[in-house]
Amino acid sequence: MERLEGMVTDIVFHNEENGYTIARLSNGDGDFTAVGCMPTLSIGETVELEGKWGRHRLYGEQFEAEKFIPVIPTSVEGIRVYLASGMVKGIGEKMANRIIEKFGVETLDVIQNTPDRLLEVEGIGRKKIEQIKKSYSEDRELRNIIIEMSPYGISPNQCLRIYKRYRSNALKLIAENPYRLAEDIRGIGFKTADNIARKMGIDMNSEDRIEQGILFVLRNALMEGHTYLPESEVEKEAMDLMNIDMERVDNCLLSLAYDQKIKLENTKEGIAVYLMNYFLAETSVCNKLVELSVFEFTKDKNIDISDKINEVEKAENIKLADNQRQAVKEAVNGGVTVITGGPGTGKTTTINTIIKIFRGMKKEVALAAPTGRAAKRMTETTGEESKTIHRLLEMGYSTDDELVFFRNEEEPIKADVIIVDEASMIDILLMNSLLSAIKPGTKLIIVGDSDQLPSVGAGNVLGDIIDSGVIKTVRLNEIFRQAEQSMIVVNAHKINKGERPVLNRKGKDFFFLNGETPQKIMDTVVGLVEKRLPEFYKVDGLRDIQILSPMRKGDVGVNNMNTVLQSCLNPPGERKAEAVFNKRTFRVGDKVMQIKNNYTKSWKTEDEKDSGEGIYNGDIGYIYYIDKNKKLIYVIFDESKIVEYSYEEMDEIEHSFCTTIHKSQGSEFPVVVIPISWAPPMLLSRNLLYTAITRAKKLVVLVGDTRYLDMMIKNNRVNARYSMLSERLGVLKEEGVII
Numbered sequence: 001m002e003r004l005e006g007m008v009t010d011i012v013f014h015n016e017e018n019g020y021t022i023a024r025l026s027n028g029d030g031d032f033t034a035v036g037c038m039p040t041l042s043i044g045e046t047v048e049l050e051g052k053w054g055r056h057r058l059y060g061e062q063f064e065a066e067k068f069i070p071v072i073p074t075s076v077e078g079i080r081v082y083l084a085s086g087m088v089k090g091i092g093e094k095m096a097n098r099i100i101e102k103f104g105v106e107t108l109d110v111i112q113n114t115p116d117r118l119l120e121v122e123g124i125g126r127k128k129i130e131q132i133k134k135s136y137s138e139d140r141e142l143r144n145i146i147i148e149m150s151p152y153g154i155s156p157n158q159c160l161r162i163y164k165r166y167r168s169n170a171l172k173l174i175a176e177n178p179y180r181l182a183e184d185i186r187g188i189g190f191k192t193a194d195n196i197a198r199k200m201g202i203d204m205n206s207e208d209r210i211e212q213g214i215l216f217v218l219r220n221a222l223m224e225g226h227t228y229l230p231e232s233e234v235e236k237e238a239m240d241l242m243n244i245d246m247e248r249v250d251n252c253l254l255s256l257a258y259d260q261k262i263k264l265e266n267t268k269e270g271i272a273v274y275l276m277n278y279f280l281a282e283t284s285v286c287n288k289l290v291e292l293s294v295f296e297f298t299k300d301k302n303i304d305i306s307d308k309i310n311e312v313e314k315a316e317n318i319k320l321a322d323n324q325r326q327a328v329k330e331a332v333n334g335g336v337t338v339i340t341g342g343p344g345t346g347k348t349t350t351i352n353t354i355i356k357i358f359r360g361m362k363k364e365v366a367l368a369a370p371t372g373r374a375a376k377r378m379t380e381t382t383g384e385e386s387k388t389i390h391r392l393l394e395m396g397y398s399t400d401d402e403l404v405f406f407r408n409e410e411e412p413i414k415a416d417v418i419i420v421d422e423a424s425m426i427d428i429l430l431m432n433s434l435l436s437a438i439k440p441g442t443k444l445i446i447v448g449d450s451d452q453l454p455s456v457g458a459g460n461v462l463g464d465i466i467d468s469g470v471i472k473t474v475r476l477n478e479i480f481r482q483a484e485q486s487m488i489v490v491n492a493h494k495i496n497k498g499e500r501p502v503l504n505r506k507g508k509d510f511f512f513l514n515g516e517t518p519q520k521i522m523d524t525v526v527g528l529v530e531k532r533l534p535e536f537y538k539v540d541g542l543r544d545i546q547i548l549s550p551m552r553k554g555d556v557g558v559n560n561m562n563t564v565l566q567s568c569l570n571p572p573g574e575r576k577a578e579a580v581f582n583k584r585t586f587r588v589g590d591k592v593m594q595i596k597n598n599y600t601k602s603w604k605t606e607d608e609k610d611s612g613e614g615i616y617n618g619d620i621g622y623i624y625y626i627d628k629n630k631k632l633i634y635v636i637f638d639e640s641k642i643v644e645y646s647y648e649e650m651d652e653i654e655h656s657f658c659t660t661i662h663k664s665q666g667s668e669f670p671v672v673v674i675p676i677s678w679a680p681p682m683l684l685s686r687n688l689l690y691t692a693i694t695r696a697k698k699l700v701v702l703v704g705d706t707r708y709l710d711m712m713i714k715n716n717r718v719n720a721r722y723s724m725l726s727e728r729l730g731v732l733k734e735e736g737v738i739i
């Protein structure tokens with residue numbers, strides 16, 4: 001290993017995400033190039049590098065740095081460059097010159113050890129000194145973390161999170177127990193922590209390691225939708241993951257339970273292992289549902305609302321079907337009511353009738369849905385304001401950046417009736433937060449299609465509530481006349497029953513185009529969005545058509561589709577700025593999707609007349625402007641909301657010329673095109689196909705091989721999720737808590 005010192009004269013290349021940097025440096029012996037993970041390197045800075053000389057095929061000799069240590073500048077010129085670089089907040093170029101004029105080579109020593117002397121410099125007061133002191137020490141602490149952690153593959157962004165969490169104790173705490181990173185820092189998992197621990201020489205049989213490994217197994221299970229895992233599965237997975245014996249796993253299971261991080265629950269099938277907050281959520285959802293549904297409504301008890309329904313029917317010129325009427329009656333009289341049904345079965349019509357009746361009774365009705373788009377649609381179809389569940393619960397952030405709801409047991413939602421739509425997307429934690437904020441006596445109406453894909457988060461809440469048979473449920477199953485003409489609706493119901501859809505009926509809205517190979521499928525899809533559909537249906541290839549793929553990988557998976565579709569729908573152009581993240585080129589005009597809920601992300605319209613907060617998982621927008629100097633990307637959502645993303649935030653955005661069917665849940669598009677080809681069996685499922693086609697309002701085009709279409713329709717094995725909600729509700733019924 002060689003050591004080399006030099007001052008950075010140029011940054012030739014810098015990857016924001018992994019810190020890989022190519023820089024030109026100079027020292028007494030001349031100029032040279034250095035490459036490696038040096039995330040904080042900046043021009044003017046002097047660094048000491050550890051590494052070896054290598055030779056690049058094209059660029060010749062270069063120093064391959066494995067470690068870099070910023071050298072505190074000792075020359076007046078070095079200090080000037082360092083201070084003027086903006087590294088220390090509160091000191092700009094002019095101020096740097098004034099300070100250096102005063103203290104010369106001792107400048108940094110003064111800032112660090114006797115900062116009060118800065119008062120001697122014109123323009124610096126007490127407040128400024130505090131700012132400089134804070135920023136100087138933060139900068140140094142953060143740099144130390146970055147330097148120490150980069151070799152383990154921890155990104156500068158994650159280092160920032162580490163610093164925010166542990167402050168100046170970071171390196172000490174990590175050295176004591178690197179596994180705490182997996183618990184405390186978003187984006188760092190057990191495997192990374194384990195890798196760090198290994199390099200630090202930590203005992204592979206340590207309890208910290210095994211406990212974190214077990215929590216990792218349980219968190220992974222959440223991502224597959226399970227609220228718990230049977231003990232035998234936890235044991236097996238933990239043993240495989242950590243290469244340890246069962247006794248150690250069992251001991252650590254007990255100590256985690258003792259520390260209340262997990263819950264071990266005895267069930268008929270054996271021991272169920274829950275992460276504690278999921279256990280609490282599941283039990284409290286169950287209790288709360290029962291509490292709300294057994295509430296004695298003395299005042300309006302069983303009032304006959306037939307007359308009221310008749311009035312609405314008359315006013316709206318409709319005639320409700322029998323089960324719609326029944327749904328309205330249950331909803332008006334009961335505590336908790338579930339209304340479920342496929343597309344076009346009259347859910348919205350039923351909701352609207354319920355709202356009108358409650359309004360007539362002078363009741364306060366609150367409407368909500370789990371996503372921003374679903375809430376917006378609910379507003380459109382009911383003509384009443386609907387909020388996201390998060391907004392209804394008045395979400396905010398605590399002082400340590402944790403998500404909190406200001407509507408809860410102590411401050412419940414002020415409404416007599418709450419109607420939530422698209423309930424299939426509600427996971428167990430969100431349901432728990434919602435129910436906690438509903439006071440007994442408030443009526444809850446849960447509306448959704450239980451045949452859609454279950455929520456992204458853990459649990460199978462809607463399905464479980466319905467299956468339990470404990471909560472009043474009305475299933476709407478009649479497809480109404482207007483809807484019947486739509487083959488999308490007819491076929492959705494056929495698919496749901498396991499029947500083959502009607503394909504290619506002339507003048508209709510549901511087509512199948514053959515494509516035997518992935519390449520042919522791709523060519524057909526490109527032809528459809530580029531030319532055929534825009535010409536024939538007068539739709540915009542980029543805005544009105546959404547390609548939905550079951551999977552990410554493979555030729556017709558989302559990743560490859562996006563590359564191909566970007567090149568035809570938004571090719572490079574002279575005036576289209578570009579920036580590369582995670583090996584993907586983002587370009588002005590690209591269609592992109594926000595992939596996590598960001599409740600505090602602010603947006604404003606171009607004329608700045610309107611502004612607000614919140615961009616949600618699944619929201620689709622277009623890249624509007626890229627400011628390469630400021631490293632900012634602007635995306636426009638809903639044709640007017642402009643949102644600014646720093647380069648570091650680009651992990652919240654991905655291309656969405658094509659998206660996964662999972663990500664399309666809760667959205668609707670005029671035209672949906674779906675490639676149908678080989679995919680891993682768990683993705684060739686009926687409810688995935690059903691969810692995809694029910695996203696389309698005007699037209700569905702399937703492209704591929706009918707063999708796989710048949711496989712999807714036949715495969716109704718809904719990927720089973722471990723969840724005990726239905727059983728828990730059932731037990732309460734057996735015990736007579738609920739009749």
Ligand SMILES: Nc1ncnc2c1ncn2[C@@H]1O[C@H](COP(=O)(O)OP(=O)(O)OP(=O)(O)O)[C@@H](O)[C@H]1O
Nearest residue numbers: 319320321342343344345346347348349480482483
């Ligand atoms: N009782 C009824 N008689 C006649 N038409 C009805 C009746 N109920 C609903 N419809 C009509 O059927 C169509 C679908 O109804 P609605 O929008 O209420 O269903 P939905 O279940 O909410 O559908 P989706 O889930 O697709 O939005 C609408 O055009 C509506 O006007």
